[in-house]
Amino acid sequence: MERFERYAVLLRLVRRMNEAHSWTGETHIQKSAFFLQEALGVDLGYRFILYKHGPFSFELRNDLIDMRADDLLTLQVKQPGYGPSYMPGERAELLDAAVPGVAGLDGHIRFVAERIGPRPVAELEVLATALYVRKVVPETSLDALTERIHQLKPHIQPGRARAALVELESLLRATATLEAPAGEIERRTHELE
């Protein structure tokens, strides 16, 4: 996916997460983008590793910073003591106009924004780690996956890990009702990178 197409997806994700009353902090966006890419097949091209709160992409982090520098996104402190929240920036409408085709992914983006976005960080960490482990070792039993999650994140007790895996299966079944993402996102101008 080209840079501005990715940015258009991220912008729409932020909007839908705001609408779904997500905190829309960076951690929320990271996990939501992880699900969008790894569970729903929207190829954002990010490489995720396990970091402080579960799957994390430094490339995604760089994109969010770049979007802030370009006023496509902005950060706002909603409540002292907690991390700031992402909002559309002053130039967001320019991006909307340049990449209208991202509307074709709205169903996928809404799914993630509504089902993943509003959760607290602790829950996101467990669920996203469950998906990460499941992707890395896809042919393994529930017991083995539970144990692997606990090994990687010792503070996640096996009971919680198992519950997350079960919930993950339910979420993945629900994604089957979504239409496959469109092949290419329509761009207003061919000059965009």
Next chain:
Amino acid sequence: MWVYPGATHRRFEHSLGVMELAGRVYDVITQDEKLTDSVREQLPEISDFQARLYWRQVVRLAGLCHDVGHLPFSHAAEKELLSGGLDHEGVGERIILSMEPEFQRLNPPVRARDVARIALGPGKLKTDSGEFTPWEMLLAEIITSDAFGADRMDYLLRDSHHTGVAYGRFDLLRLVDTLRILQTPESRSGPLSAFTLGIEEGGLQVAEGLALARYYMYSQVYLHPVRRIYDLHLQEFLVAWLPGGKVPVDPLEDYLKHTDSGVIEGLRDVSANPNHPGYDSSNRILNRKHFRLVYSRNPEDMKRDLEPAKRICSALCHKYGAHRVRRSRYRPKDDPTNFPVLLRDGTLETAMSVSDVFSQLPFATVDFVYVAREIIEEAKNWLKLNKKAILSA
């Protein structure tokens, strides 16, 4: 050095500085009186005397070696010039791992893998896919943190001194004294804390000073338009001068033979050889015939267009030929505003919520378009007449 003649300092002394500074930061943040029970419990290495000594050695070596993979003239050269799909961090990892025998002779002996992991941080390693422990993530931040990394603190002060630019100064000793291992803001909703480098409230103003120093050094020195075009000309020269246009990364001994002095000598040799494909770019560098700035991204144009510099560049290429036009865009990759602050009453806040400086700190970002000096006046006039039409097309 072609823009700031006093900037003849090398990566070696910077690496020595990072080593020293990283050791000092480690000593401060692991002081007993600065540790909470939660930190001691969840980072057990910190309470083990031998482990603390070992990791102090690792952190210092990581500081010393963090830039060992850079090419001559570093950032000017890397993206197009490294073979094998590697970047300087990937090469750095290889070099550090090759030094295992040397590290084993130290007291205490150190594993090269640990040095590489702390020097480069998670996400940058190419051959080591092992997950980072919370302790390793924290130690890597001592070197690489956007807000308080020893790398950044050293180069800002060092570059400020050597370029003679006063903006880059801040009270380093005071800042280091106020660093702490603190809980990340996101941890507050969960059973387990994740940790990061933060500061005590008493260090907030000096942290603001660091952030502003960084902003001014980027906007005035690192992103200076003449410096940026010299980066491009140097890159063009290197592609023309190096066999195959690339620096080989195997064997490592061949990679390590490339030095700043070798490149300067190459520039001089090629500038006297009109038949060499690098002749033009070498002369532009040595004789200050660099391309001139004709357009710079600005708030007015940015209100109306997503990427005005790109449109301008395309239009100029169409008018004058791509060989006479260059574009240089900088995308910021770090955020120095995202860290926790321990207030005097014991509560934790984010920097953005307690500091107007951090909540409003701008990003230093540029998007420059240049043309060959021979056509600069004509291009300026042409752009003046046509810019509105170009941007509304």
